[in-house]
Amino acid sequence: DTGVSQNPRHKITKRGQNVTFRCDPISEHNRLYWYRQTLGQGPEFLTYFQNEAQLEKSRLLSDRFSAERPKGSFSTLEIQRTEQGDSAMYLCASSLDLTETQYFGPGTRLLVL
Amino acid sequence: GEDVEQSLFLSVREGDSSVINCTYTDSSSTYLYWYKQEPGAGLQLLTYIFSNMDMKQDQRLTVLLNKKDKHLSLRIADTQTGDSAIYFCAEIQPGNQFYFGTGTSLTVIP
Numbered sequence: 001d002t003g004v005s006q007n008p009r010h011k012i013t014k015r016g017q018n019v020t021f022r023c024d025p026i027s028e029h030n031r032l033y034w035y036r037q038t039l040g041q042g043p044e045f046l047t048y049f050q051n052e053a054q055l056e057k058s059r060l061l062s063d064r065f066s067a068e069r070p071k072g073s074f075s076t077l078e079i080q081r082t083e084q085g086d087s088a089m090y091l092c093a094s095s096l097d098l099t100e101t102q103y104f105g106p107g108t109r110l111l112v113l
Numbered sequence: 114g115e116d117v118e119q120s121l122f123l124s125v126r127e128g129d130s131s132v133i134n135c136t137y138t139d140s141s142s143t144y145l146y147w148y149k150q151e152p153g154a155g156l157q158l159l160t161y162i163f164s165n166m167d168m169k170q171d172q173r174l175t176v177l178l179n180k181k182d183k184h185l186s187l188r189i190a191d192t193q194t195g196d197s198a199i200y201f202c203a204e205i206q207p208g209n210q211f212y213f214g215t216g217t218s219l220t221v222i223p
Contacts, residue, residue: 004155033211042117042201042213043156056210091155093211100144100205104156 004105006092012111013082020078021108025094032075033102034067035091036060043091049075082112117204119214126222131189133217135202140183142204147176147187150199150216159187159200189219197221 005024013019025032030051035043046065047057051072061067064082069075079086089109093102118136125131137145143164148156162169162176162185169176175188185202199216206212 006155035211040215042203042215043211045210045212048210058210093156101146101158101161102211103158104148106155109153 004092004094004103006090006105006108008108009106010109010111012113014113015082015084017082018078018080019082019110020076021090021092021110022074022076023092023094023105024074025092026103027073029094029096029103030072031095031102032069033093033095034075034077035093037089037091037107038087046077079110082110084112086110087112117202117212117214119200119202119217121215122218122220124220124222125192127192127194129192131187131192131196131219131221133187133189133200133202133219135185135187135214137183137185137202137204138212139204139206140180142206144205145176145178145185146203146211147174147185148201148203148213150201152198156201192219192221194221194223 007022033048034046037043045058047067049069064080067077089107091107093104095102146161147159149159150156160171173190177186199218201213201216203211203213
């Protein structure tokens, strides 16, 4: 396993469309995190999973956003009815239970036109 | 509090040392981290320090932690052009949420 992977790397969509991103964590990592990063800012926490359970959600995560990790391995982040303000880099990270160091994927860059 | 603060820009000449500073907010943070982000790329973990340590050295990188002042710094010795990137410090706050600073853009002048 070479690290956290994310697909797609880039996504351009029209306002109002739904988009789904996928994250594959490092295989032995139990925790998986989603972040959003806009230009000139640090990453902002969105949500995280311990195995398949979603344990924490940021208030940034509106009801148009939903994340799943059905089998405790890969995760998906869906954005419904996209808005131009959703344009950002969406980063995924994973970590082991007992160590808190998070390893990041390359991100999915979303542009909403 | 959620604000992790960093200065936005730093320029150094190749071969000099760079010092990137960070002020964090949560005195109960167990680990503090430095990440590097190159243009268009994800975040690369550079190093981290456990909160009961004052200093950690890893090759050209030296991390200093002043818990009293909640101040973290990253020193890069013999800075190279390949070190040009944005550097983020991060702390873990209760709820296992990472909070990142706004990033310091390091420019290395040949």
